[in-house]
Amino acid sequence: MPSGLIALLDDVSMIAKLASASLDDVAGATAKAGTKAAGVVIDDTAVTPRYVTGLTPDRELPIIWKIALGSLKNKLLFLLPGAVALSAFAPVLITPLLMIGGAYLAFEATEKIVEAILHDHHHETELLQADSAKELEDRQVAGAIRTDFILSAEIMAIALNELSDLGIAEQAAALALVGLVITVAVYGVVGLIVKLDDIGLHLAERASRTSKAVGRGLVHIVPKLLTSLSGIGTAAMLWVGGGILLHGIEELGFEQLPHVVHDAGHAIASWFGPLHAIVKWLSDAIAASIIGVIVGGIIAIIVRQLTKHPEQFVVDA
Known part of the structure; x- marks a missing residue:
């Protein structure tokens, strides 16, 4: 029984499989793999803008460029060789490592919720302690790349x-293509x-009345959009x-809890007739978020x- 994250993309994945049937092995596999990873891509896109919120406009794109390069480095230099090596020599470790990454994402999101409830602005305080604008920027970039590493690991x-x-060889080529395409898409x-x-x-x-109206609307909406994306990013994690x-x-053989979530989602969705698929996905997403809050x-x-x-944890010499 696939989780909400995987189930959401199953139908799209089937379409990708059919569409890629006429392509060569690597291109077809890349299309399949990229489709399966699309759920985490959406979350990566929602999470990243919060790292440039509040910084001067002239530094926004350079910072995103730095994060994008760090993301590509994460994928191609560290995660790709690690993924291929694990697949070849220790596939049994893939699921536990993924779960550690999932637990970290849940922790980071829950910590932000706790900070908001307790009005504990520890992260902001650390940033304000930076001695220069460059140090502040470096801290923001480092934090973004650290979070990206976990999300990129899930994607790969x-x-x-x-x-x-x-x-x-084909796995490595397909993963490299997936990493490159996804990085360009997300940070673009x-x-x-x-x-x-x-x-x-x-x-x-501009002189055009329509252009002025659209421009003023964007100026009014964008700050709210960026603020909303911060919350969406937390929920996504x-x-x-x-x-x-x-x-x-479930992969480790403890199927009771995943089956309870699956069955509960179907039971709730059955009440909504034609909206069954949407409600089922939403139920699974809420259940996954609850698990995330508990573990985090x-x-x-x-x-x-x-x-x-x-x-208390320092041992005297």
């Missing part, structure tokens, strides 16, 4: 699962999103993290306890 692992019938969209306000200002200065954990639990909350409590009194 989901893609790898679709390439199991290929040889190592992110760059467009964060520059929409500048596009709006440009349109607002919970959904993806919880979905990975549920899928991993437990980790957040442990981390906060360990960091609250660090001197």
Whole structure:
């Protein structure tokens, strides 16, 4: 029984399989794998803009470029060789490693929720402690690349699962193509999103009444959009993290909880007739998010306890 993250993309994946039937093995496999990873791509796109929110406009695109390069480095230099090696020599470790990544995403999202509830702006305080604009920028970029590493790992692992019938060389080529295409797509969209306000200002200065109206609308909407994306990114990390954990639990043979979630989703969706598929997906996403909050909350409590009194864990020389 696939998790909400995987089930959402099954129909699209089938279309991709049919469409790629006439292509060569690597191109066809890349299409399949990229389709399967699309769910995490959406989350990656939602998460990234928050790292440039509040920074000066002239630094937005350079920062996104730095994050994009870091993302590509994550995928091609670290994750691709690691994924191929695991597939060849230790495939049994893929699921546990994915679950660790899912737990980290759930923790990071839950920690942000806790900070918002407790008005604990620890992350913002750390950024304000930067001694220069360059240091502030470097910290933002490092944080974005760190989160991207986890999301990229999920993308590459989901893609790898679709390439199991290929040889190592073909797997590596397909994964490289998936990593490149997804990175360009994600950060191209992110760059467009964060520059929409500048596009709006440009349109607002034009003579055309329509252009002015559209420009003013963009200038008004974009700041709210960026703020909303921060919340969407947090929700997305919970959904993806919880979905990975549920899928991993099932893969490890503990099927009771995933089946309960699956059956409950079907039961709820059956009440909505033609909206069955949408409600089923939404139910699975909510269930995955709840799992994410539970696991992330437990980790957040442990981390906060360990960091609250660090001197308790220092052993005297």
